[in-house]
Amino acid sequence: MRNAGGTDIAIDDTVRRRPRTARRIATCAALALSAILFYAWYGNRHDYFDLHIYYDAMTWWADGHELYDYARPDEIQGALYFTYTPFAALLMLPMAAVPFPVVAVALTAVTVALLVWTTYRIHRDARPAAGRAASWWLTGAAVPLLLVIEPIRENLTLGQINILLVAMVLFDFCHAVPRGRAYAGIGIGIAAAIKLVPAIFIVYLAVTRRWRPFAVSAATAAGATGLAAAVAPGESWFYWTTAFWDTSRVGHTFYTANQSINGLLSRVTAPEPPSRLLWAALAATVAVIGLRRAVRAHRGGHDLLGVTLVGLTAGLVSPITWPHHVYWFVPALILLAEHAHAVAGWRRRLLRGGLVASYGVLFWGVVSFVTWGSREAEPATEPRDFLLRNSLVLGSFLLLVSLPVPAARPAAGDRSPAPDRTPRSPAR
Numbered sequence: 001m002r003n004a005g006g007t008d009i010a011i012d013d014t015v016r017r018r019p020r021t022a023r024r025i026a027t028c029a030a031l032a033l034s035a036i037l038f039y040a041w042y043g044n045r046h047d048y049f050d051l052h053i054y055y056d057a058m059t060w061w062a063d064g065h066e067l068y069d070y071a072r073p074d075e076i077q078g079a080l081y082f083t084y085t086p087f088a089a090l091l092m093l094p095m096a097a098v099p100f101p102v103v104a105v106a107l108t109a110v111t112v113a114l115l116v117w118t119t120y121r122i123h124r125d126a127r128p129a130a131g132r133a134a135s136w137w138l139t140g141a142a143v144p145l146l147l148v149i150e151p152i153r154e155n156l157t158l159g160q161i162n163i164l165l166v167a168m169v170l171f172d173f174c175h176a177v178p179r180g181r182a183y184a185g186i187g188i189g190i191a192a193a194i195k196l197v198p199a200i201f202i203v204y205l206a207v208t209r210r211w212r213p214f215a216v217s218a219a220t221a222a223g224a225t226g227l228a229a230a231v232a233p234g235e236s237w238f239y240w241t242t243a244f245w246d247t248s249r250v251g252h253t254f255y256t257a258n259q260s261i262n263g264l265l266s267r268v269t270a271p272e273p274p275s276r277l278l279w280a281a282l283a284a285t286v287a288v289i290g291l292r293r294a295v296r297a298h299r300g301g302h303d304l305l306g307v308t309l310v311g312l313t314a315g316l317v318s319p320i321t322w323p324h325h326v327y328w329f330v331p332a333l334i335l336l337a338e339h340a341h342a343v344a345g346w347r348r349r350l351l352r353g354g355l356v357a358s359y360g361v362l363f364w365g366v367v368s369f370v371t372w373g374s375r376e377a378e379p380a381t382e383p384r385d386f387l388l389r390n391s392l393v394l395g396s397f398l399l400l401v402s403l404p405v406p407a408a409r410p411a412a413g414d415r416s417p418a419p420d421r422t423p424r425s426p427a428r
Contacts (some may be wrong), residue, residue: 028140035144051159057082077251087228150365154324185213189220259392260321283317300408
């Protein structure tokens with residue numbers, strides 16, 4: 001009941017919130033503890049293998065050797081080289097002056113922090129009416145669950161930088177672009193200059209006719225690449241004329257961890273390479289499907305969905321896509337959960353079942369708990385092996401073609417087919 005001053009209502013609201021807050025805290029704490037216990041058992045199985053390549057390549061280069069001559073032996077895939085762009089090498093070079101343990105701890109901390117931030121941003125954009133407080137609670141529950149799936153496990157235990165690139169892309173699409181900032185596109189451009197795959201998001205800006213951030217991202221990528229060419233001309237020439245085109249420098253394409261269309265085809269024909277014409281045709285078809293669905297999502301006011309579809313497309317069409325590259329399962333599952341929340345009946349049950357199944361596939365992965373050994377070089381034609389060794393690429397394609405594209409969001413006062421601004425409700 002309400003008294004003259006309205007105190008009773010305030011007290012009642014506080015009393016009602018306390019049990020809910022306590023349950024949320026208990027849930028987040030239990031999930032966090034589960035993730036900690038999982039890693040106490042799982043350990044760092046890769047011992048920062050990829051980070052060692054970056055670090056050792058930088059010290060090798062700093063000692064006067066040719067950057068792209070450095071190779072680290074691997075018992076499964078042979079010699080593995082430094083494969084990032086010369087611009088990425090310039091950014092990494094300062095690590096040669098820092099002890100490796102410091103670099104490893106810093107990268108792990110930054111990766112986890114950016115996973116928290118990107119998860120929060122995804123929740124805010126997926127359900128803008130929920131408010132900041134609800135988004136933080138959802139983030140607190142989601143992050144421990146995400147830490148234990150294979151794409152994130154591989155990022156952490158290999159010492160990969162992919163979450164940093166994802167954060168640059170999401171900063172632009174979730175913050176700078178919708179607010180019309182002059183610097184919108186810089187994050188995408190820098191990510192594309194570090195690693196070519198994020199350049200597909202520059203294409204996405206073009207096909208959705210966001211010309212200013214498109215120009216900024218393209219100019220940033222070109223400028224960063226030009227800067228690297230001016231500072232390290234020899235390395236730049238070798239990279240763009242030789243190393244970039246040589247997929248053998250990153251390992252066998254039939255290796256189970258390669259979860260791209262090219263990897264799937266390579267495992268069917270292993271140890272012989274698949275038809276390049278067939279791969280090109282399939283990759284082009286998937287690229288068209290993915291970009292068309294992404295444009296449709298953007299025109300309906302669902303740009304996060306569009307970005308997610310583009311990210312899934314990139315992983316499928318790239319010649320090499322390791323599990324740590326397929327981050328875009330994360331927003332896909334969050335968007336799928338939001339859609340399941342918005343529907344009822346059998347559709348909700350079907351979507352929730354698909355959500356649980358997808359999470360199970362991501363947790364199990366393709367290389368974490370099964371050692372394929374000599375079967376790596378054998379054709380994966382038996383149904384069981386084919387499914388187990390291609391689960392992430394098949395899941396990526398299934399999500400690409402089946403993620404629901406909801407009806408257009410109303411945008412008051414804006415009749416443009418591709419609204420960049422999403423209304424935000426006040427924080428609660």
